Amino acid sequence: MESKLQQNKKIEMFYQRSKEHGMKITPQRTAIYEELLKAKDHPTADDIYKRIVKKIPNISFDTVNRTLLTFSKIGITNVVEGYGQAKRYDPDMDIHHHFRCIHCGSIIDFHSSEFDNITVPDEISKQFTVISKKVVLEGLCSKCRKG
Amino acid sequence: MESKLQQNKKIEMFYQRSKEHGMKITPQRTAIYEELLKAKDHPTADDIYKRIVKKIPNISFDTVNRTLLTFSKIGITNVVEGYGQAKRYDPDMDIHHHFRCIHCGSIIDFHSSEFDNITVPDEISKQFTVISKKVVLEGLCSKCRKG
DNA sequence: AACTATATAGTAATTATTCTTAATTGTCAA
DNA sequence: TTGACAATTAAGAATAATTACTATATAGTT
Numbered sequence: 001m002e003s004k005l006q007q008n009k010k011i012e013m014f015y016q017r018s019k020e021h022g023m024k025i026t027p028q029r030t031a032i033y034e035e036l037l038k039a040k041d042h043p044t045a046d047d048i049y050k051r052i053v054k055k056i057p058n059i060s061f062d063t064v065n066r067t068l069l070t071f072s073k074i075g076i077t078n079v080v081e082g083y084g085q086a087k088r089y090d091p092d093m094d095i096h097h098h099f100r101c102i103h104c105g106s107i108i109d110f111h112s113s114e115f116d117n118i119t120v121p122d123e124i125s126k127q128f129t130v131i132s133k134k135v136v137l138e139g140l141c142s143k144c145r146k147g
Numbered sequence: 148m149e150s151k152l153q154q155n156k157k158i159e160m161f162y163q164r165s166k167e168h169g170m171k172i173t174p175q176r177t178a179i180y181e182e183l184l185k186a187k188d189h190p191t192a193d194d195i196y197k198r199i200v201k202k203i204p205n206i207s208f209d210t211v212n213r214t215l216l217t218f219s220k221i222g223i224t225n226v227v228e229g230y231g232q233a234k235r236y237d238p239d240m241d242i243h244h245h246f247r248c249i250h251c252g253s254i255i256d257f258h259s260s261e262f263d264n265i266t267v268p269d270e271i272s273k274q275f276t277v278i279s280k281k282v283v284l285e286g287l288c289s290k291c292r293k294g
Numbered sequence: 295a296a297c298t299a300t301a302t303a304g305t306a307a308t309t310a311t312t313c314t315t316a317a318t319t320g321t322c323a324a
Numbered sequence: 325t326t327g328a329c330a331a332t333t334a335a336g337a338a339t340a341a342t343t344a345c346t347a348t349a350t351a352g353t354t
Contacts, residue, residue, distance in 0.1 A: 024300060024351050046341080060303045065342075067301095081283060083226045084234025084310085086341060099271055102278065112268045120284060121259045124246055131249065131286040136228060137267060139278040171320045171331060193310080207334045212311070214332095231341080233310060 010037060010091075014076055021074045028059055032067050036077060036091040042107045044086040080107060081136060097135040103144035157184060157238075161223055168221045175206055179214045183224060183238040189254045191233040227254060228283060244282040250291035 014033050018025055035052050036043070043051075045065040053059060068089050071077040080088040080098065085105075092109060095116050099108040115135045124130065161180050165172055182199050183190075190198075192212040200206055215236050218224040227235040227245065232252070239256060242263050246255045262282045271277065 022300085026301065026351070028302075044341090058303070060305095062304080062343085063302060079230045081228035082231055084229055084232065087231025099275055099277070101275075108275075110268065110271055114268070115265065118262065118265065118282065121257065121261070124257055124284065127289050128246055128248075128255075128284075129287040129292050130246070130284050132284070134283050134285070135265065136281045136283055137271065137275075137277050137279070138281070140276040142274050145276050169321095169331085173320070173332065175333075191310090205334075209312080209335080210333060216311095 007037060017074050017076050023070070023074070028056065028063055029067055031056055031059075032064055033071070033076070033091075036068075036071075036089060039091070042080050042088040042090050044088055046086060048089070081134075095132075097137070099137040099139070099141070101141035101144050102138050103140055106141060108141065154184060164221050164223050170217070170221070175203065175210055176214055178203055178206075179211055180218070180223070180238075183215075183218075183236060186238070189227050189235040189237050191235055193233065195236070228281075242279075244284070246284045246286070246288075248288035248291050249285050250287055253288060255288065 011033070014030075015025060017023075018029070023029075031052055032048060035048050039048070039051075041047075045068050046061070048068065049059070049061045049064040052064060068077065068087075072079050072089070076091075076093070078090045078093065080090045082088050088107065090109075094111075096109045096111050097115050099110060100106070101108075112135070116133075118133060118135075120130050120133065158180070161177075162172060164170075165176070170176075178199055179195060182195050186195070186198075188194070192215050193208070195215065196206070196208045196211040199211060215224065215234075219226050219236070223238075223240070225237045225240065227237045229235050235254065237256075241258075243256045243258050244262050246257060247253070248255075259282070263280070265280060265282075267277050267280065
């Protein structure tokens with residue numbers, strides 16, 4: 001469970017980044033970001049829209065979708081790797097890794113300093129500029145392996 | 148460059164898997180699989196369709212799409228992690244890892260026994276059944292880092 | 295309070311995927 | 325080799341996801 005303090009720190013970061021990029025802080029954007037922070041399930045734009053429309057009934061899906069893309073552009077959320085389905089967003093910007101259930105598709109975050117510190121093969125680091133390293137595990141989650 | 152022999156082995160595997168799953172070997176399916184094997188670029192269903200329609204002009208996109216999904220279901224291709232764009236297919240079923248260019252979106256395969264052998268944290272292996280482990284690196288490819 | 299660049303709602307268009315149907319085809323067993 | 329049957333196909337249409345457009349509204353600043 002995340003503390004209220006950490007949440008506030010993230011909101012601060014959100015304000016700061018927005019200003020840095022000359023972006024306006026609008027009620028919609030704030031609501032979208034808060035909804036993202038609350039979400040524990042790597043939601044799609046449509047998920048967020050459905051949750052937020054209860055509070056701001058006349059918000060448009062386009063705003064939500066565009067805003068989420070903007071967020072990931074300025075680095076306050078990540079787009080999570082998926083498999084050709086709708087994009088999934090992840091507000092956790094700390095280094096972390098993913099376990100994905102091949103049956104139900106749910107994605108579980110986990111931390112591992114060993115995985116954080118894997119060393120990139122020379123073959124790759126010579127040719128390319130590596131910005132992020134992430135391990136993706138796949139298999140069956142606890143619910144699905146009972147089936 | 149892959150040898151003709153290895154290609155034939157893969158075709159054999161394709162026939163075998165198809166029979167195992169009670170699937171028919173049709174000219175369309177064979178052509179789709181051959182096209183996949185030739186591809187070095189993790190193509191989308193649409194890519195494959197565009198290439199194959201030159202040889203089988205009246206094949207439908209639906210057939211290509213459905214066949215690719217079937218292939219990944221019976222384990223003769225993989226769907227590669229992406230970011231909410233079209234699905235991308237990968238005929239290489241050996242263990243390997245991906246580098247993805249965040250600028251142009253191209254995906255480069257690479258091998259690394261270190262990455263193959265990373266050990267899954269207890270936290271995860273206790274709760275879940277891990278079937279595959281993959282490292283996804285992100286950054287700029289050689290072309291894009293000049294921009 | 296006014297100005298201005300940016301953001302919004304609403305709508306429309308585009309792209310990707312899946313479904314439905316009737317006709318066709320591969321496979322297997324006689 | 326042939327016939328029967330179940331699987332597969334093409335084609336069109338439906339659905340889902342994404343992106344684009346524009347007149348209006350708003351945040352942030354003066």
